[in-house]
Amino acid sequence: MKKIITIFAVTAVILSAASCGKKKNDTAVKDIKSKSGIEMVFLPGGEFIMGDGPDAHTVRLSPFYIDKYEVTQEMFKKIELPNPSHFKGDKNPVEMVAWVNAAVYCNERSLEEGLTPCYNEDTWECNFDADGYRLPTEAEWEYAARAGSKEKYFFGNEQKNMKNYAIYSKNSSGKTAPAGTRKPNPWGLYDMYGNVAEWCNDIFADNYYKSSPSSDPRGPEKGKGRVLRGGSWNEPEEFFSSAMRAMDESINDACILRDTIGFRCVRKAD
Protein backbone atom coordinates (compact mmCIF):
# COMPACT_ATOMS: atom_id res chain seq x y z
CA MET A 1 0.00 0.00 0.00
CA LYS A 2 2.81 2.32 0.93
CA LYS A 3 4.42 1.80 -2.46
CA ILE A 4 1.17 2.52 -4.25
CA ILE A 5 0.70 5.76 -2.33
CA THR A 6 4.28 6.74 -3.00
CA ILE A 7 3.83 6.19 -6.72
CA PHE A 8 0.66 8.25 -6.73
CA ALA A 9 2.31 11.03 -4.80
CA VAL A 10 5.36 11.21 -7.00
CA THR A 11 3.22 11.03 -10.12
CA ALA A 12 1.06 13.87 -8.88
CA VAL A 13 4.11 15.98 -8.17
CA ILE A 14 5.57 15.34 -11.62
CA LEU A 15 2.27 16.15 -13.33
CA SER A 16 1.95 19.30 -11.28
CA ALA A 17 5.47 20.32 -12.28
CA ALA A 18 4.71 19.78 -15.92
CA SER A 19 1.54 21.81 -15.83
CA CYS A 20 3.16 24.71 -13.99
CA GLY A 21 6.21 24.74 -16.18
CA LYS A 22 8.55 24.74 -13.15
CA LYS A 23 11.89 23.05 -13.00
CA LYS A 24 11.71 19.44 -11.97
CA ASN A 25 14.05 19.94 -9.03
CA ASP A 26 11.67 22.54 -7.60
CA THR A 27 8.74 20.17 -7.58
CA ALA A 28 10.13 16.96 -6.19
CA VAL A 29 9.95 15.90 -2.57
CA LYS A 30 13.56 15.74 -1.51
CA ASP A 31 15.59 14.93 1.59
CA ILE A 32 18.06 17.60 2.64
CA LYS A 33 20.30 18.36 5.60
CA SER A 34 20.23 21.76 7.23
CA LYS A 35 23.42 23.72 7.80
CA SER A 36 23.65 22.29 11.30
CA GLY A 37 23.07 18.76 10.03
CA ILE A 38 19.40 18.33 10.87
CA GLU A 39 17.50 16.08 8.47
CA MET A 40 14.66 17.85 6.70
CA VAL A 41 12.42 17.23 3.70
CA PHE A 42 11.76 19.73 0.94
CA LEU A 43 8.08 19.80 0.06
CA PRO A 44 7.11 21.46 -3.20
CA GLY A 45 4.21 23.86 -3.14
CA GLY A 46 0.87 22.62 -4.33
CA GLU A 47 -2.83 22.25 -3.80
CA PHE A 48 -4.56 19.77 -1.51
CA ILE A 49 -7.89 19.16 0.13
CA MET A 50 -7.59 20.24 3.76
CA GLY A 51 -10.00 18.96 6.41
CA ASP A 52 -12.62 16.31 5.94
CA GLY A 53 -16.39 16.07 5.61
CA PRO A 54 -18.09 19.48 5.52
CA ASP A 55 -14.81 21.14 6.50
CA ALA A 56 -12.99 19.94 3.38
CA HIS A 57 -11.66 22.82 1.30
CA THR A 58 -8.92 23.43 -1.24
CA VAL A 59 -5.73 25.03 0.01
CA ARG A 60 -2.70 26.10 -2.01
CA LEU A 61 0.69 26.23 -0.32
CA SER A 62 4.11 27.64 -1.14
CA PRO A 63 7.05 25.24 -0.96
CA PHE A 64 8.76 24.71 2.40
CA TYR A 65 11.21 22.54 4.29
CA ILE A 66 10.01 20.46 7.23
CA ASP A 67 11.87 18.42 9.85
CA LYS A 68 11.98 14.74 9.04
CA TYR A 69 11.60 13.93 12.76
CA GLU A 70 10.00 15.58 15.74
CA VAL A 71 12.51 17.80 17.55
CA THR A 72 14.46 15.56 19.91
CA GLN A 73 15.96 16.25 23.31
CA GLU A 74 19.40 15.92 21.77
CA MET A 75 18.54 18.75 19.37
CA PHE A 76 17.41 20.89 22.32
CA LYS A 77 20.62 20.20 24.20
CA LYS A 78 22.76 20.97 21.18
CA ILE A 79 21.75 24.60 21.34
CA GLU A 80 21.85 24.62 25.14
CA LEU A 81 18.16 25.07 25.77
CA PRO A 82 16.71 23.65 28.99
CA ASN A 83 15.11 20.28 28.36
CA PRO A 84 11.76 20.11 30.19
CA SER A 85 10.94 16.56 29.07
CA HIS A 86 9.35 14.06 31.42
CA PHE A 87 10.55 11.00 29.52
CA LYS A 88 14.27 11.57 29.23
CA GLY A 89 16.22 10.24 26.27
CA ASP A 90 18.45 12.01 23.76
CA LYS A 91 16.63 10.48 20.80
CA ASN A 92 13.16 10.93 22.28
CA PRO A 93 11.10 13.92 21.25
CA VAL A 94 11.17 16.89 23.57
CA GLU A 95 7.88 17.27 25.46
CA MET A 96 6.46 19.37 28.29
CA VAL A 97 7.34 22.20 25.96
CA ALA A 98 5.25 25.36 26.02
CA TRP A 99 4.40 26.93 22.67
CA VAL A 100 6.62 29.92 23.39
CA ASN A 101 9.56 27.65 24.16
CA ALA A 102 9.03 25.84 20.87
CA ALA A 103 9.20 29.27 19.23
CA VAL A 104 12.36 30.07 21.22
CA TYR A 105 13.92 26.86 19.92
CA CYS A 106 13.06 27.91 16.36
CA ASN A 107 14.77 31.27 16.90
CA GLU A 108 17.87 29.73 18.48
CA ARG A 109 18.19 27.18 15.70
CA SER A 110 17.89 30.01 13.19
CA LEU A 111 20.70 31.93 14.87
CA GLU A 112 22.81 28.76 15.00
CA GLU A 113 22.59 28.54 11.21
CA GLY A 114 23.01 32.25 10.53
CA LEU A 115 19.35 32.70 9.57
CA THR A 116 16.95 35.45 10.55
CA PRO A 117 14.73 34.40 13.46
CA CYS A 118 11.01 34.41 12.64
CA TYR A 119 9.57 35.13 16.10
CA ASN A 120 9.42 38.45 17.88
CA GLU A 121 10.09 37.34 21.45
CA ASP A 122 8.05 40.20 22.93
CA THR A 123 4.87 39.67 20.91
CA TRP A 124 5.47 36.14 19.58
CA GLU A 125 4.32 37.30 16.18
CA CYS A 126 5.81 35.29 13.35
CA ASN A 127 7.59 37.01 10.46
CA PHE A 128 6.79 34.67 7.58
CA ASP A 129 9.19 36.58 5.33
CA ALA A 130 12.19 35.71 7.50
CA ASP A 131 14.36 32.84 6.32
CA GLY A 132 14.67 31.23 9.75
CA TYR A 133 12.83 28.36 11.38
CA ARG A 134 9.27 28.49 12.67
CA LEU A 135 6.44 26.18 13.59
CA PRO A 136 4.37 24.89 10.67
CA THR A 137 1.07 26.50 9.90
CA GLU A 138 -1.83 24.15 10.43
CA ALA A 139 -2.21 23.87 6.66
CA GLU A 140 1.47 23.07 6.18
CA TRP A 141 1.24 20.38 8.84
CA GLU A 142 -1.75 18.69 7.23
CA TYR A 143 -0.23 18.95 3.76
CA ALA A 144 2.93 17.30 5.07
CA ALA A 145 1.00 14.63 6.96
CA ARG A 146 -1.22 13.73 4.01
CA ALA A 147 1.77 13.42 1.70
CA GLY A 148 -0.51 13.49 -1.28
CA SER A 149 -3.15 11.17 0.19
CA LYS A 150 -6.85 11.95 0.31
CA GLU A 151 -7.83 9.14 2.64
CA LYS A 152 -8.32 9.36 6.39
CA TYR A 153 -4.72 8.32 7.02
CA PHE A 154 -1.66 8.74 4.82
CA PHE A 155 -1.59 4.95 4.65
CA GLY A 156 -5.20 4.61 3.54
CA ASN A 157 -8.37 4.00 5.51
CA GLU A 158 -7.42 0.86 7.41
CA GLN A 159 -7.11 1.78 11.08
CA LYS A 160 -5.51 -1.56 11.87
CA ASN A 161 -2.34 -0.41 10.12
CA MET A 162 -1.85 2.41 12.61
CA LYS A 163 0.58 0.30 14.63
CA ASN A 164 3.06 0.38 11.77
CA TYR A 165 3.21 4.15 11.59
CA ALA A 166 2.45 5.60 15.02
CA ILE A 167 3.40 5.48 18.70
CA TYR A 168 0.00 5.58 20.37
CA SER A 169 -1.77 4.21 23.43
CA LYS A 170 -1.68 0.57 22.33
CA ASN A 171 2.04 0.36 21.66
CA SER A 172 3.63 3.21 23.62
CA SER A 173 4.05 1.55 27.05
CA GLY A 174 2.85 4.80 28.54
CA LYS A 175 5.66 7.02 27.31
CA THR A 176 7.31 8.48 24.23
CA ALA A 177 9.60 6.43 22.01
CA PRO A 178 12.78 7.52 20.24
CA ALA A 179 11.89 9.54 17.16
CA GLY A 180 11.50 7.55 13.96
CA THR A 181 10.93 4.07 15.33
CA ARG A 182 7.88 3.49 13.13
CA LYS A 183 7.50 3.73 9.36
CA PRO A 184 7.50 7.18 7.75
CA ASN A 185 4.75 8.62 5.60
CA PRO A 186 5.14 8.57 1.79
CA TRP A 187 7.14 11.79 1.88
CA GLY A 188 9.60 10.35 4.40
CA LEU A 189 8.30 12.14 7.49
CA TYR A 190 8.31 10.15 10.74
CA ASP A 191 5.86 10.25 13.64
CA MET A 192 3.34 12.50 11.92
CA TYR A 193 0.81 10.53 13.92
CA GLY A 194 1.55 9.84 17.57
CA ASN A 195 4.62 9.98 19.81
CA VAL A 196 4.02 13.64 20.66
CA ALA A 197 1.28 15.93 19.41
CA GLU A 198 2.86 18.80 17.52
CA TRP A 199 2.46 22.52 18.06
CA CYS A 200 1.52 24.51 14.98
CA ASN A 201 2.04 28.23 14.56
CA ASP A 202 -1.68 28.93 14.14
CA ILE A 203 -3.94 30.27 16.84
CA PHE A 204 -6.88 27.91 17.08
CA ALA A 205 -10.40 28.80 16.00
CA ASP A 206 -13.01 26.11 15.61
CA ASN A 207 -14.64 27.78 12.62
CA TYR A 208 -11.49 29.08 10.96
CA TYR A 209 -11.91 26.98 7.83
CA LYS A 210 -15.10 28.88 6.96
CA SER A 211 -13.17 32.10 6.36
CA SER A 212 -9.59 31.01 5.84
CA PRO A 213 -7.75 32.19 2.73
CA SER A 214 -7.17 29.58 0.06
CA SER A 215 -3.48 30.39 -0.31
CA ASP A 216 -1.02 29.92 2.55
CA PRO A 217 -3.56 30.26 5.38
CA ARG A 218 -1.86 31.32 8.61
CA GLY A 219 -4.62 31.03 11.19
CA PRO A 220 -6.86 33.59 12.86
CA GLU A 221 -5.40 36.70 14.44
CA LYS A 222 -6.87 36.20 17.90
CA GLY A 223 -7.67 33.33 20.19
CA LYS A 224 -6.66 31.62 23.42
CA GLY A 225 -4.92 28.43 22.35
CA ARG A 226 -2.62 27.20 19.63
CA VAL A 227 -3.28 24.38 17.21
CA LEU A 228 -2.01 20.90 17.97
CA ARG A 229 -1.83 18.19 15.32
CA GLY A 230 -0.92 14.55 15.09
CA GLY A 231 -1.97 13.10 18.45
CA SER A 232 0.32 11.54 21.01
CA TRP A 233 1.55 8.38 22.73
CA ASN A 234 -1.42 8.24 25.08
CA GLU A 235 -4.24 8.55 22.59
CA PRO A 236 -6.23 5.66 21.13
CA GLU A 237 -6.17 4.89 17.44
CA GLU A 238 -9.65 6.35 16.99
CA PHE A 239 -8.16 9.76 17.68
CA PHE A 240 -5.85 9.85 14.70
CA SER A 241 -6.32 11.12 11.16
CA SER A 242 -4.61 13.62 8.91
CA ALA A 243 -7.45 16.09 9.40
CA MET A 244 -7.90 15.73 13.18
CA ARG A 245 -7.58 19.11 14.89
CA ALA A 246 -6.80 19.83 18.53
CA MET A 247 -5.71 22.82 20.57
CA ASP A 248 -4.09 23.60 23.89
CA GLU A 249 -3.79 26.71 26.02
CA SER A 250 -0.49 25.81 27.71
CA ILE A 251 1.25 28.43 25.63
CA ASN A 252 3.48 29.77 28.39
CA ASP A 253 2.14 28.31 31.62
CA ALA A 254 4.48 25.94 33.43
CA CYS A 255 1.67 24.67 35.63
CA ILE A 256 -0.15 23.02 32.76
CA LEU A 257 2.63 21.72 30.54
CA ARG A 258 1.96 18.29 29.09
CA ASP A 259 4.25 15.36 28.38
CA THR A 260 2.22 14.66 25.28
CA ILE A 261 3.18 17.83 23.38
CA GLY A 262 6.24 18.49 21.24
CA PHE A 263 6.85 19.96 17.81
CA ARG A 264 8.83 19.99 14.57
CA CYS A 265 10.10 22.97 12.59
CA VAL A 266 9.64 24.28 9.07
CA ARG A 267 11.42 26.89 6.98
CA LYS A 268 10.32 28.67 3.86
CA ALA A 269 11.81 27.44 0.61
CA ASP A 270 10.96 30.10 -1.93
Added chain:
Amino acid sequence: MKKIYTFFTVIVLAASSLPAGQSNAPAVNLSAIKYKLVYETFENNSFDLCIINADGTEKKKLTNTSNIHEMYPKVSPDGKKISYLEDTGEGRNRKRDIYLMNIDGSGRRLISKNSREQCWSPDGRFIAFVKSESTRRFSLDSWSTKGLFIYDLTTGQVREHANKTLEHLYSLGWSPDGKYITATVLGGMGLKHTNIGIEVNGTRYFLLNVTGCRPEFSPDGSSIGWGRTDFEFDIAKINMSRSVPVSDRDKIPFLQVKKGYEVYHLDWSPDGRYIAFSFGPDGEQHVGGTAKGWNICIAEIATGKWAYVTTDGNQNKEPDWIP
Protein backbone atom coordinates in the same frame (compact mmCIF):
# COMPACT_ATOMS: atom_id res chain seq x y z
CA MET B 1 -9.34 23.04 62.17
CA LYS B 2 -10.37 20.94 59.22
CA LYS B 3 -13.98 21.92 59.74
CA ILE B 4 -13.05 25.58 59.67
CA TYR B 5 -11.14 25.09 56.45
CA THR B 6 -13.98 23.16 54.95
CA PHE B 7 -16.51 25.80 55.89
CA PHE B 8 -14.53 28.36 53.93
CA THR B 9 -13.62 25.86 51.30
CA VAL B 10 -13.89 27.99 48.21
CA ILE B 11 -13.43 31.69 48.26
CA VAL B 12 -14.10 33.06 44.83
CA LEU B 13 -12.39 36.36 44.19
CA ALA B 14 -14.37 38.82 42.13
CA ALA B 15 -12.49 40.86 39.63
CA SER B 16 -13.63 44.34 40.50
CA SER B 17 -11.38 47.28 41.09
CA LEU B 18 -11.49 48.16 44.77
CA PRO B 19 -9.82 50.76 46.98
CA ALA B 20 -6.99 49.66 49.25
CA GLY B 21 -8.11 47.70 52.26
CA GLN B 22 -11.59 47.04 50.95
CA SER B 23 -13.12 44.22 48.99
CA ASN B 24 -16.47 42.84 48.12
CA ALA B 25 -17.83 41.19 51.25
CA PRO B 26 -16.55 39.69 53.34
CA ALA B 27 -13.49 41.89 53.90
CA VAL B 28 -10.67 41.25 56.29
CA ASN B 29 -9.66 44.05 58.64
CA LEU B 30 -6.19 44.79 57.31
CA SER B 31 -5.55 47.61 59.75
CA ALA B 32 -5.45 45.05 62.54
CA ILE B 33 -2.44 43.36 60.97
CA LYS B 34 0.79 44.69 62.47
CA TYR B 35 3.18 43.44 59.80
CA LYS B 36 4.56 45.05 56.68
CA LEU B 37 5.06 43.44 53.28
CA VAL B 38 7.75 43.71 50.63
CA TYR B 39 6.78 43.07 47.00
CA GLU B 40 7.82 43.80 43.43
CA THR B 41 6.09 46.42 41.31
CA PHE B 42 6.57 47.61 37.73
CA GLU B 43 7.02 51.33 37.13
CA ASN B 44 8.97 53.28 34.51
CA ASN B 45 9.69 50.15 32.50
CA SER B 46 11.34 48.17 35.26
CA PHE B 47 10.53 46.18 38.37
CA ASP B 48 11.37 47.74 41.74
CA LEU B 49 10.85 46.60 45.31
CA CYS B 50 8.33 48.31 47.56
CA ILE B 51 7.60 48.09 51.28
CA ILE B 52 4.04 48.67 52.47
CA ASN B 53 1.86 48.27 55.53
CA ALA B 54 -0.57 45.38 55.38
CA ASP B 55 -3.45 47.85 55.15
CA GLY B 56 -1.97 49.43 52.04
CA THR B 57 -0.66 52.58 53.71
CA GLU B 58 2.88 53.99 53.81
CA LYS B 59 4.01 52.51 50.53
CA LYS B 60 7.67 53.24 49.93
CA LYS B 61 10.08 52.20 47.20
CA LEU B 62 13.20 50.40 48.34
CA THR B 63 14.77 50.49 44.90
CA ASN B 64 14.27 52.91 42.04
CA THR B 65 16.34 51.91 39.06
CA SER B 66 15.26 52.37 35.46
CA ASN B 67 17.58 49.82 33.88
CA ILE B 68 17.64 47.07 36.52
CA HIS B 69 14.77 44.83 37.51
CA GLU B 70 14.71 44.19 41.27
CA MET B 71 12.33 41.31 42.04
CA TYR B 72 11.46 38.28 44.17
CA PRO B 73 12.17 39.75 47.63
CA LYS B 74 12.68 37.33 50.49
CA VAL B 75 12.95 38.85 53.96
CA SER B 76 15.35 37.29 56.49
CA PRO B 77 13.80 35.61 59.55
CA ASP B 78 14.96 38.49 61.78
CA GLY B 79 13.37 41.02 59.42
CA LYS B 80 16.62 42.96 58.94
CA LYS B 81 17.68 41.95 55.44
CA ILE B 82 16.14 41.20 52.05
CA SER B 83 17.57 38.83 49.48
CA TYR B 84 16.25 39.57 46.01
CA LEU B 85 16.91 39.12 42.30
CA GLU B 86 18.46 41.65 39.99
CA ASP B 87 17.87 41.25 36.26
CA THR B 88 20.04 43.25 33.89
CA GLY B 89 20.12 43.31 30.10
CA GLU B 90 17.27 42.38 27.81
CA GLY B 91 15.96 39.42 25.87
CA ARG B 92 18.28 36.50 25.36
CA ASN B 93 21.17 38.46 26.92
CA ARG B 94 19.36 39.11 30.17
CA LYS B 95 21.21 38.10 33.38
CA ARG B 96 19.67 37.18 36.74
CA ASP B 97 21.71 37.41 39.95
CA ILE B 98 20.92 37.17 43.67
CA TYR B 99 21.62 40.22 45.82
CA LEU B 100 21.28 41.06 49.50
CA MET B 101 20.38 44.41 51.07
CA ASN B 102 19.30 45.84 54.38
CA ILE B 103 15.59 46.18 55.02
CA ASP B 104 15.80 49.93 54.29
CA GLY B 105 17.32 49.34 50.85
CA SER B 106 20.90 50.19 51.83
CA GLY B 107 24.05 48.07 51.67
CA ARG B 108 23.35 46.10 48.48
CA ARG B 109 25.77 43.30 47.68
CA LEU B 110 26.00 40.42 45.24
CA ILE B 111 25.43 36.92 46.57
CA SER B 112 25.59 34.77 43.42
CA LYS B 113 25.62 35.36 39.66
CA ASN B 114 23.30 33.52 37.27
CA SER B 115 21.19 32.38 40.20
CA ARG B 116 17.54 32.53 41.26
CA GLU B 117 14.64 31.15 43.35
CA GLN B 118 16.33 31.78 46.70
CA CYS B 119 15.00 31.18 50.22
CA TRP B 120 16.27 31.71 53.79
CA SER B 121 17.12 29.07 56.35
CA PRO B 122 14.97 29.52 59.48
CA ASP B 123 18.01 30.62 61.53
CA GLY B 124 18.86 33.27 58.96
CA ARG B 125 22.39 31.97 58.44
CA PHE B 126 21.97 30.46 54.98
CA ILE B 127 20.35 31.28 51.65
CA ALA B 128 19.52 28.34 49.40
CA PHE B 129 19.28 28.97 45.66
CA VAL B 130 19.54 27.38 42.23
CA LYS B 131 21.57 28.44 39.22
CA SER B 132 20.29 29.33 35.77
CA GLU B 133 20.55 26.31 33.48
CA SER B 134 21.65 27.87 30.22
CA THR B 135 24.56 30.20 29.76
CA ARG B 136 23.75 30.57 26.06
CA ARG B 137 20.54 32.51 26.48
CA PHE B 138 18.40 33.72 29.35
CA SER B 139 15.18 31.93 30.18
CA LEU B 140 12.27 33.42 32.09
CA ASP B 141 11.09 29.92 32.88
CA SER B 142 11.30 29.43 36.64
CA TRP B 143 12.17 25.75 36.20
CA SER B 144 15.15 26.46 33.94
CA THR B 145 17.65 25.75 36.69
CA LYS B 146 20.37 23.31 37.69
CA GLY B 147 21.70 22.17 41.03
CA LEU B 148 20.94 23.35 44.54
CA PHE B 149 23.36 25.64 46.32
CA ILE B 150 23.65 27.07 49.82
CA TYR B 151 25.26 30.41 50.66
CA ASP B 152 26.64 30.86 54.16
CA LEU B 153 26.20 34.48 55.28
CA THR B 154 28.79 34.03 58.01
CA THR B 155 31.62 32.87 55.77
CA GLY B 156 30.46 34.11 52.37
CA GLN B 157 31.08 30.62 51.00
CA VAL B 158 28.77 28.73 48.62
CA ARG B 159 28.48 24.95 48.73
CA GLU B 160 26.59 22.72 46.36
CA HIS B 161 24.08 20.33 47.86
CA ALA B 162 25.34 16.76 48.22
CA ASN B 163 22.82 15.47 45.68
CA LYS B 164 24.33 16.56 42.36
CA THR B 165 21.46 15.16 40.31
CA LEU B 166 19.03 17.88 41.35
CA GLU B 167 17.75 19.92 38.41
CA HIS B 168 14.80 22.04 37.32
CA LEU B 169 13.95 23.06 40.88
CA TYR B 170 12.09 26.27 41.60
CA SER B 171 10.07 27.99 44.33
CA LEU B 172 12.43 26.89 47.08
CA GLY B 173 11.27 26.96 50.70
CA TRP B 174 13.06 25.94 53.91
CA SER B 175 11.13 23.96 56.53
CA PRO B 176 10.82 25.75 59.89
CA ASP B 177 12.70 22.89 61.58
CA GLY B 178 15.65 23.51 59.25
CA LYS B 179 15.87 19.93 58.04
CA TYR B 180 14.35 20.15 54.56
CA ILE B 181 14.16 22.35 51.53
CA THR B 182 10.97 22.08 49.51
CA ALA B 183 10.81 22.81 45.83
CA THR B 184 8.66 22.49 42.77
CA VAL B 185 10.30 20.43 40.03
CA LEU B 186 9.44 20.31 36.34
CA GLY B 187 10.99 17.75 34.05
CA GLY B 188 13.87 16.99 36.39
CA MET B 189 15.17 13.75 37.93
CA GLY B 190 12.63 11.77 35.87
CA LEU B 191 9.73 13.66 37.44
CA LYS B 192 7.05 15.36 35.41
CA HIS B 193 5.80 18.28 37.49
CA THR B 194 5.47 17.93 41.24
CA ASN B 195 6.69 19.15 44.62
CA ILE B 196 9.46 17.53 46.62
CA GLY B 197 11.22 17.71 49.95
CA ILE B 198 15.03 17.54 49.97
CA GLU B 199 17.15 16.69 53.01
CA VAL B 200 19.40 19.67 53.68
CA ASN B 201 22.19 17.52 55.06
CA GLY B 202 21.59 14.33 53.11
CA THR B 203 21.09 13.27 49.52
CA ARG B 204 17.51 12.01 49.70
CA TYR B 205 14.54 13.73 48.13
CA PHE B 206 10.94 12.60 48.22
CA LEU B 207 7.52 13.53 46.93
CA LEU B 208 5.28 15.70 49.10
CA ASN B 209 2.18 14.28 47.41
CA VAL B 210 1.28 17.77 46.29
CA THR B 211 0.72 18.74 42.66
CA GLY B 212 0.98 22.31 41.45
CA CYS B 213 3.47 25.01 42.35
CA ARG B 214 5.08 26.85 45.23
CA PRO B 215 4.66 24.93 48.46
CA GLU B 216 5.01 27.30 51.42
CA PHE B 217 5.22 26.20 55.04
CA SER B 218 3.15 27.85 57.74
CA PRO B 219 5.48 29.42 60.35
CA ASP B 220 5.00 26.54 62.79
CA GLY B 221 5.64 23.97 60.07
CA SER B 222 2.36 22.15 60.61
CA SER B 223 0.72 23.18 57.34
CA ILE B 224 1.60 24.11 53.82
CA GLY B 225 -0.19 26.19 51.23
CA TRP B 226 0.40 25.90 47.52
CA GLY B 227 -1.03 26.77 44.13
CA ARG B 228 -2.79 23.65 42.91
CA THR B 229 -3.33 25.51 39.66
CA ASP B 230 -2.95 29.14 38.64
CA PHE B 231 -6.56 29.57 39.76
CA GLU B 232 -6.58 27.92 43.18
CA PHE B 233 -4.67 27.80 46.48
CA ASP B 234 -4.92 24.70 48.62
CA ILE B 235 -3.88 24.19 52.23
CA ALA B 236 -3.01 20.96 54.05
CA LYS B 237 -1.40 19.59 57.18
CA ILE B 238 2.12 18.34 56.56
CA ASN B 239 4.44 15.98 58.39
CA MET B 240 7.82 15.67 56.71
CA SER B 241 8.75 12.56 58.67
CA ARG B 242 5.90 10.55 57.16
CA SER B 243 6.42 8.55 53.99
CA VAL B 244 3.61 10.60 52.46
CA PRO B 245 4.03 14.05 54.01
CA VAL B 246 0.67 15.33 52.80
CA SER B 247 -2.36 13.04 52.89
CA ASP B 248 -5.00 13.43 50.24
CA ARG B 249 -7.68 13.59 52.91
CA ASP B 250 -6.05 16.67 54.44
CA LYS B 251 -6.03 18.74 51.28
CA ILE B 252 -8.41 21.66 51.50
CA PRO B 253 -9.23 23.95 48.57
CA PHE B 254 -8.81 27.36 50.18
CA LEU B 255 -9.22 29.97 47.49
CA GLN B 256 -10.31 29.99 43.86
CA VAL B 257 -10.64 32.74 41.28
CA LYS B 258 -12.96 33.27 38.36
CA LYS B 259 -11.97 32.20 34.87
CA GLY B 260 -9.78 34.85 33.29
CA TYR B 261 -7.98 35.62 36.56
CA GLU B 262 -5.11 34.02 38.44
CA VAL B 263 -3.58 33.86 41.92
CA TYR B 264 0.06 33.16 42.72
CA HIS B 265 2.92 33.86 45.15
CA LEU B 266 1.33 32.65 48.38
CA ASP B 267 3.19 33.62 51.60
CA TRP B 268 2.15 32.97 55.24
CA SER B 269 2.20 35.83 57.73
CA PRO B 270 4.67 35.46 60.62
CA ASP B 271 1.80 34.70 63.03
CA GLY B 272 0.32 32.14 60.65
CA ARG B 273 -3.07 33.84 60.56
CA TYR B 274 -2.99 35.20 57.02
CA ILE B 275 -1.63 34.55 53.57
CA ALA B 276 -0.49 37.29 51.26
CA PHE B 277 -0.75 36.59 47.55
CA SER B 278 -0.94 38.29 44.18
CA PHE B 279 -4.03 38.32 42.04
CA GLY B 280 -4.86 39.60 38.59
CA PRO B 281 -5.99 38.89 35.04
CA ASP B 282 -4.45 36.06 33.05
CA GLY B 283 -0.80 37.00 32.71
CA GLU B 284 2.75 35.83 33.02
CA GLN B 285 2.95 35.44 36.76
CA HIS B 286 6.47 34.02 36.82
CA VAL B 287 9.39 36.15 37.98
CA GLY B 288 10.02 38.87 35.41
CA GLY B 289 6.83 38.08 33.52
CA THR B 290 4.34 40.73 32.43
CA ALA B 291 1.27 40.68 34.64
CA LYS B 292 -0.65 43.91 34.07
CA GLY B 293 -3.40 44.59 36.57
CA TRP B 294 -1.98 42.36 39.29
CA ASN B 295 -2.30 43.40 42.93
CA ILE B 296 -1.25 42.20 46.37
CA CYS B 297 -4.05 40.75 48.50
CA ILE B 298 -4.36 39.21 51.95
CA ALA B 299 -6.69 36.40 53.02
CA GLU B 300 -7.40 35.40 56.60
CA ILE B 301 -6.88 31.69 57.16
CA ALA B 302 -9.55 31.20 59.82
CA THR B 303 -12.36 33.14 58.18
CA GLY B 304 -11.57 33.16 54.52
CA LYS B 305 -12.04 36.92 54.38
CA TRP B 306 -9.75 38.70 51.97
CA ALA B 307 -8.92 42.21 50.79
CA TYR B 308 -6.69 44.13 48.43
CA VAL B 309 -3.50 45.65 49.81
CA THR B 310 -2.58 47.45 46.59
CA THR B 311 -4.96 48.62 43.90
CA ASP B 312 -2.73 50.32 41.33
CA GLY B 313 -2.39 47.14 39.27
CA ASN B 314 1.28 47.84 38.54
CA GLN B 315 2.21 44.18 38.14
CA ASN B 316 2.45 43.84 41.92
CA LYS B 317 3.72 40.36 42.70
CA GLU B 318 5.81 38.24 45.08
CA PRO B 319 4.62 39.57 48.46
CA ASP B 320 6.82 38.58 51.40
CA TRP B 321 5.99 39.41 55.02
CA ILE B 322 8.42 41.23 57.28
CA PRO B 323 8.52 39.48 60.69
